Amino acid sequence: MSAPKEVWSSRLGVILAVAGSAVGLGNFLRFPGLAAQYGGGAFMIAYFISLLIIGIPIGWAEWALGRHGGSLGFRSSPGIFHALIKKPYGKYLGVIGFIIPVMIYMYYVYIEAWCLGYALNAATGQLSVPGMNYGEFFGRYTGAGSDGVALHFGLHDVGLFVLIVYAINFWFIYRGISKGIELVCKYAMPALIVIALIVLARVLTLGTPDPLKPDQNVLTGLGFMWNPGDISEGLKNPQLWLAAAGQIFFSLSVGFGVIITYSSYLTKKDDVVLSGLTASSANEFCEVGLGGLITVPAAFMFLGAAGIVGQGTFGLGFNVLPEVFARMPAGQVFATIFFILLFLAAVTSSLSMLQPGIAFLEEGLGIKRKASVALLGLVTAIGTGFVWYFSKDLKALDTLDFWVGTLLIFIQATILIIIFGWTVGIEKGWAILHEGSALRAPAFFKPIIKYVTPAFLLTIFVLFILKNV
């Protein structure tokens, strides 16, 4: 059961790869969509508390356990859990750790294909035709809302782009850790930050785009996204807490098998305290600082609240935003680079969803790399086919995203933090975390990890179940 000897080529490389996994569609579409849906302020309070109580500590636990598991010769979360728990059921507890990323991949890659297709359609002027009906374009492009099942392969059809995106992802996964994932992230991450800053500058300098609607300007746009609203009412809603905590997991890629696998390729000399903090900070900068200031404020300025509410995360990105870009000066250019931004963000994330599965196939089932890549390609392609078929109704995608991207992650993260704080034990876990680290994590995180984080997760979970059953 020993894994092939692959390593990251530099410390910056692994940080960029984890940040690449974290920064994705979650930052630019899912986060703004959720914040707007749950009314800004209350959501943000729950979000920041979750960052502190679950995002940072569980992230550290995962970095530490992954690197430790790697030093014992394991790469996949079933292997690492088995080595830590030293009981046969250990590996089963780790199984969700590669199933979640693979399942998320099946629908995430589909949205990634939308992004590439929209970038090309925007570049060729197909999204800036006067009087265009964007909802209808989207419906034709994805098949959403139609009852036909034929998958077409033209510039106006998602099929072509699904194939291209699959080829890109599996090519880089096949090339491996440093020559594949690390290489892509090294170029894609700086590029996407530059693009996001350009788009942000455009949005923030729009002033009052429609003089006939003076109430829809930059300030009211930002206010719509960030307005405190009725905070105390909002915070009583367990669904809001679940959404905020779920977004922290989803966005940071923390708690469900990605970081554990990535960090298993580290050595004992690496500073995982610093790496964890750097990758999380990069993600929060992109999420709150960039994603939170672009998507919803821009949509509000042109379409008002009515154009945003009830659109759902995907509707916001692909029905609403193209129209918004079409109405702004030089919109064709900005739409093109915005969808390239989404595509770059999505590629670095989707690569990270595949690696845990590959690690499991190689390590747990002893399948060779080439065959593992082929097998995972086949399984995910079948899954994506189902997603495509059922996603005629966009709500189905949002629902799938909720069950897998929020609820399942919740369960796996709870298992992970209990293993770190209780099975391994907080003192030993703390020592493992600090091996090779010049930076020390503040000691108050010890009781947080041991008591507060699991209690917080269980409380939200139970409240949510009680409310929904």
Ligand code: PFF
């Ligand atoms: N963190 C990514 C985002 O914010 O879009 C999503 C993600 C990456 C989910 C990796 C799951 C995963 F395994």
